[in-house]
Structures are given as structure tokens and as C-alpha cells.
Amino acid sequence: MVNLSRLLKMELLRARTDERPSIDFLYADSQSKQLGRGWHMSRAERGQIKVFIVDDNEDAANLLGEAMEYYGYQTLVAFDGAEALDAIGMAKPDVAVLDLGMPGMSGVELAQRLRETRASGDLLLIALTGWGQQEAGEASKSAGFDFHFVKPADPGTLSALIDEEAFRRRVAGRI
Secondary structure, eight states, rough: OOHHHHHHHHHHSSSOOOOOOOOOOEEETEEEOOOOOOOOOOHHHHHOEEEEEEEEEEHHHHHHHHHHHHHEEEEEESSSSHHHHHHHHOOOEEEEEEOOOOSSOOOHHHHHHHHHHHOOOOEEEEESSSSSHHHEEEEEEEEEEOOOEEEEEHHHHHHHHHHHHHHHHTTOOOO
């Protein structure tokens, strides 16, 4: 069993903490589908991005929320889909990290509702779930998720993905 607290501490030590923006870009290796670590936003840049984490496992949600705060993002946490749906309209996050297997409103249903209410599709939706089967990936894609990660996900990888998407959106003029 992996000690999540130790893993998080090790990853957080690698986080970039200076205020200088990087001019490199993040790349995806088309062979391995692994994210490169060329583009990293500064903490000041990340502070402009709101990340909303929704997971019925309160410990996992809070731990990921703390990790994202450490990286510099504004972080919001909810523990069920209905609570998230109510809060998301006021919070207007840039990124939503959703667990798929929540009781009540599932992450798939929440994603579908969010896609229906967000006109331009500017919300980055990331599925973070214990379900690694192909069917789960297909369900998350059809629900409107942009990315699908299987737990436990490396907080640094999630941060790198958010950085890359923020960079792409800035280049496209959407932020």
C-alpha cells in the first residue's frame, strides 16, 4: 500500500515555487501518453485558476485540495454531486476534478449537467476515479470529460495537465 501522505510530501517538494513564468511548453508523448514536464506556471499564474474537487471520500478530496493549494491554485472542495452543482454556479471554477462513483448524483451525471449549463464548454473536466476499465473511460468521454485519471493520481501530473490546458487556452485567447 502506498503511503499517500509521504507520496504527496515528496511530490510537493518538486513543485515550482518561484514567481517567474516559464517559456517552455508542456507536451504529450504520443507513444506513451505520458505528460511531459516542460511547461510549469508560476504560483502567481496558478493563483488565477479555480480548481473544484468533488469526491465522496472526504479525506481524498481534502488531500487533493491541499495539494492543489500548495501548487498555488484556488481550490474548492465538495463531497457529493448535488452540493457541487449548487456551488459551482457561484464559484465559476476553471477546472473540475470529479469522482465518477459517488452515491446520489454520480460524477458522470454531474459532468453531463455541467456541460449542459456551461455554454462555451470552457470548464476543464477531469475524471478522477477508481474505475480503470475501458467502459469507465468511454462513459467519462461521452459525459463530456476532457481527461480520465485512475486513482491514485499524482498531484504533480494533475498540476502539469492544468498548466498545459491553461497555456493552450491562453494561446487560443479563451482566458
